[in-house]
Amino acid sequence: MKTGLLVIKPGIHAVVQDQGRNGYQHLGVTPGGPADAMAANWANRLLGNAPGTALIEITAGGTEFECQTQSMISITGGDLNLTLNGKPQIPWRSFWVRQGDRLKFGYPRHGFRAYVSVQGGFQLPQTLGSCATVLRDGLGGLHGDGERLRKHDFLPCAHLTEEGIARQIPELYLPDYNAPLSLQLIPGYQQHQFSKASWQTLWDNEYELLPESDSMGARLSGPALSIPEGNLLSEGVCYGAVQVPGNGQPIVLLQQRQTLGGYPKLGAILPLSGYELAQRAPGTKVRFQPINITNAQQQMRRYLRFFGL
Amino acid sequence: MKKPLPEFSIAGVDAILAQFGDRMDEQLPFYLAKVRERLLDKYKGIIREVVPAYTTLLVYYEPRAIRLYDLEQCVEQAAAEVAWPISMSNAGKLVEVPVCYGGDFGPELTRVAAQAKLSEAQVIELHSEVEYQVAALGFAPGFAYLSGLHEKLITPRLETPRKKVPAGSLGIAGAQTAVYPFAGPGGWNLIGRAAMRWFNPRPELASDAMTPVEVGDRVRFKPVSAETLNALLRCSEEN
Numbered sequence: 001m002k003t004g005l006l007v008i009k010p011g012i013h014a015v016v017q018d019q020g021r022n023g024y025q026h027l028g029v030t031p032g033g034p035a036d037a038m039a040a041n042w043a044n045r046l047l048g049n050a051p052g053t054a055l056i057e058i059t060a061g062g063t064e065f066e067c068q069t070q071s072m073i074s075i076t077g078g079d080l081n082l083t084l085n086g087k088p089q090i091p092w093r094s095f096w097v098r099q100g101d102r103l104k105f106g107y108p109r110h111g112f113r114a115y116v117s118v119q120g121g122f123q124l125p126q127t128l129g130s131c132a133t134v135l136r137d138g139l140g141g142l143h144g145d146g147e148r149l150r151k152h153d154f155l156p157c158a159h160l161t162e163e164g165i166a167r168q169i170p171e172l173y174l175p176d177y178n179a180p181l182s183l184q185l186i187p188g189y190q191q192h193q194f195s196k197a198s199w200q201t202l203w204d205n206e207y208e209l210l211p212e213s214d215s216m217g218a219r220l221s222g223p224a225l226s227i228p229e230g231n232l233l234s235e236g237v238c239y240g241a242v243q244v245p246g247n248g249q250p251i252v253l254l255q256q257r258q259t260l261g262g263y264p265k266l267g268a269i270l271p272l273s274g275y276e277l278a279q280r281a282p283g284t285k286v287r288f289q290p291i292n293i294t295n296a297q298q299q300m301r302r303y304l305r306f307f308g309l
Numbered sequence: 310m311k312k313p314l315p316e317f318s319i320a321g322v323d324a325i326l327a328q329f330g331d332r333m334d335e336q337l338p339f340y341l342a343k344v345r346e347r348l349l350d351k352y353k354g355i356i357r358e359v360v361p362a363y364t365t366l367l368v369y370y371e372p373r374a375i376r377l378y379d380l381e382q383c384v385e386q387a388a389a390e391v392a393w394p395i396s397m398s399n400a401g402k403l404v405e406v407p408v409c410y411g412g413d414f415g416p417e418l419t420r421v422a423a424q425a426k427l428s429e430a431q432v433i434e435l436h437s438e439v440e441y442q443v444a445a446l447g448f449a450p451g452f453a454y455l456s457g458l459h460e461k462l463i464t465p466r467l468e469t470p471r472k473k474v475p476a477g478s479l480g481i482a483g484a485q486t487a488v489y490p491f492a493g494p495g496g497w498n499l500i501g502r503a504a505m506r507w508f509n510p511r512p513e514l515a516s517d518a519m520t521p522v523e524v525g526d527r528v529r530f531k532p533v534s535a536e537t538l539n540a541l542l543r544c545s546e547e548n
Contacts, residue, residue, distance in 0.1 A: 025360045025369075026345065027508075027520050028447045127510050128519075137450050138491065139510055188319035189326060233333070234445055234454065236360035236367025238324035260362050260447030268321030296322045297372045304373075 003069035004122070004156040007149050011062030011105060014149040015133035016124055016142055019052030024128055025236065025259045032132035032140060033255045035059070035215045035278035036113050037271070038175070039077035041307045043117040046074040046094040046167050051309050053121035054131050056155070058105055058114045059215075060281075063149070065116075067101040071157060072119040072164040078111020078177060078279055093168035111177035111279040118157040119164060134256050136216065181280060183252070183273040184291040184299075185242065189265035193228035194244075201225055202266065202288050207250065211282040216256040218277055220286070224248030228264050237261040240268035242288075252277065270296050272303060310334040312393035313364075317381050320367055323357075325377070327366045327384050333456055338444050339400040339525035340391060341366055347387040356383070361524045362445035363454075401526040403440065406488070407504050408479055408530045409538035410436070414502035417467075421481060421498055425461045433532055435459045436500065441486065441528045451490040451508030451520045455528055458486045470496030477503050477542075479530070503530070504541035 007014075017040065020033030034040035034057050044053045061080040067073075074094040075082060082089045083104045084097070091114060097103070105114060124131040125144045132139075138146035142153055149155075207222035225248045237243070241253045243263040253261065254274055269277075270291060277286065303309075313330035320326045329337065338361070345359040345366060358369040370380055410433045411418040422432045441455035448454075458481065466482045471494060474480070478489045480497030489495060490507035505521060512519045522528060533541070 023358060024450075024519070025358050025367075026446060026524070028450045028452050136493075139450075186319060186322060188321065191318070233363035233365075234447065235326060235362050235365040236320070236324075236447075238321035238367060238369065240321050258448050259360060260445060267319065268324075270322060293319055293322070293377065300322050301373060 002154070002156055003159040004154050005118070006066045006068050007063070007151055007153040007155070008066050008102070009062060009064040010149045010151055010153070011058060011060070011064070013059040014063045015057050016054055016122065016140070016149070016155070017057045017132050018054045018130055020132045020255065021128050021130040021134075021139065028259050029128065029139070030134055030137060030256050030259055032130070032134040034115065035255060036077055036115070036275045038275040038303070039113070039279075040115045041309075042092070042169060043074045043076040043115040044121075045307065046076070046169065047072055047117055047119045047164075049117060049119065049121055051307050053117065054124045055115055055117035055122065056149070058116065060112060061105045061107045061114075064102065064104040067097045067099060067103070068154075069157060069159045070096070070098045071160050072166075073097050073103075074117045075114060076169070077114040079109040080111075080114045081106030081109050082114070092174055093166065094164070095166050096163045108281060112281050113278055119160060120158045123156045136256065175276065175279070177276070177279045181273070181276055181284070181286045182289040183277060183286055184270040184296065185288045186267050186270065186291055186293055186296050188267035189241065190228060190232070191267055193264060194266060195226060198225040202250070203290070206285040206287055209277070209280055209282050209284045209286060213282060214256070215254050215278070216258070217254055218252040220250045220252065222249070225250065232262055232264055234260040234262040237265070238268055239271055240274050242266045242269060254278070270299060272299060310336065313337070315366075315384055315388050317384070319377075323372050324367055324369045325380065325384075327368060327388075329364050329366075329388070331364060333363060333444065335442055335457075336393070336395040336397065336400070337364060338442055338456075339395050339397075340393060342401070342523065342525035343391045344384075344388050347390060348384065351387060352383055355380075360447075362447060401442070402522075403527045403529065404522050406528055406530050407533045407538065407541055408437070408501040409533055409535050410501040412535065414535070414538070415479065415500040417464075417481075417498035418500045421462060421464045421500055424464055427461065432462060432500070435462055436486070437530045437532050439529070443522045443524050443526045443528065446520065446522075446524055449490055449493070450510070453487055453507070453520075453522050453528070455486050456484075458484050460484070462486075464498050466496040467498065470494055474499065475502070477505070479503050501530075502538060504533075504538050504545060506545055
């Protein structure tokens with residue numbers, strides 16, 4: 001008999017993710033991957049899984065599973081009022097689940113996205129070396145068609161004979177998703193074409209995260225930036241690139257971004273800021289703060305080393 | 310055009326943008342494709358991905374393996390090693406794409422003709438006699454931005470984008486022409502429908518490559534009748 005998790009309710013937006021689809025951006029294929037890679041990495045680390053092991057990403061909650069296996073499971077990221085058989089559970093830990101157990105995510109209390117991993121990972125089909133779900137491209141996912149999880153979907157995973165050791169993440173490492181967020185921006189791309197006044201406007205003001213945001217891009221709203229004149233030919237856009245279209249409102253491009261963009265760009269935010277941004281609900285106010293490339297690379301180095309990436 | 314030298318800007322924490330001049334040239338896409346290959350070949354483990362588009366290469370690298378300054382030297386070196394001018398006679402493969410112009414497949418053919426003050430037949434002739442060049446692949450998997458559109462056919466985007474453009478639609482937006490690989494929203498003027506699969510996500514299962522064209526390749530559209538197009542579409546569905 002196959003063992004795994006059965007989707008009772010898919011909720012608002014639950015998808016499967018892994019490290020993403022790397023090496024195909026020159027053909028127009030976006031990398032994808034978890035919106036909050038930090039929380040996803042923690043979920044796997046709690047179980048001793050290799051980084052990038054396939055897991056579930058739940059955005060905004062409403063998802064319910066029935067365990068048709070017994071396994072160690074980990075929950076990280078946003079606190080979405082998780083219950084196990086009706087009993088409230090706090091995230092950022094691993095625990096034992098048995099046949100018939102019900103895991104139910106409510107609506108966000110803190111943060112916006114939760115990650116669910118199982119020991120050994122889910123066994124999922126890969127497209128171009130990854131199961132990462134990208135709706136727009138129709139790639140990845142449980143059925144390989146880029147769709148989100150649906151009712152009655154079954155996510156196969158191993159059946160463990162022995163209960164593992166429950167772990168939790170030291171409080172020191174727990175992110176505070178309610179803290180004010182400053183996006184660390186590495187100035188780059190067309191930075192010199194934006195006026196001094198535009199830069200001042202960017203540093204001095206708060207920008208609100210709009211509901212139209214998704215894992216392709218975070219759309220912000222605030223005082224408009226005046227954009228450089230002239231037509232830009234489309235060019236490659238990296239993770240965190242901040243592009244400013246004609247209306248002067250910045251868009252931060254995230255994991256599922258288009259591979260090319262034709263709007264002027266201020267630079268790119270530090271990926272660690274992007275992961276934090278992924279945990280903010282629409283309506284949250286954020287600021288921008290400059291960071292130089294050396295400091296930015298140092299911070300990323302520390303993060304990558306910590307997770308063995 | 311003289312051989313363009315790269316100028317660098319930081320893109321993000323692990324990417325730089327190398328800009329090769331500021332205008333398009335027919336040699337450039339093929340040249341950039343060559344530089345890209347060379348970079349990936351020579352610097353495995355240091356350079357992870359290179360995304361070409363029009364006049365630029367976005368170079369993703371491993372900051373733990375190389376310093377920014379040295380990386381720029383590597384790109385300069387690779388760019389210097391690729392010959393210029395490119396011999397255009399064997400530059401990139403030529404792919405012929407059967408297209409049924411006009412009718413239900415190309416509702417804006419009349420609009421393009423009207424603004425160009427040409428007949429529909431003349432528009433088809435101007436559009437299908439050119440060898441286009443793939444200047445960039447992006448926006449969606451397999452979406453090829455083609456350069457070389459006859460200037461008479463330059464047509465602004467639709468004021469209100471369509472909610473759904475059928476897969477395979479051939480369109481014009483400004484000076485660009487391209488085929489939509491997938492159904493989706495879009496504001497391009499649709500002038501026909503092409504019978505060709507632009508993206509194959511499972512190259513291991515099929516005989517065709519992931520994308521029929523890459524940056525630097527050339528494309529020519531071959532006008533066919535609606536019957537021929539439908540037959541070709543049926544045929545590709547069966548595969």
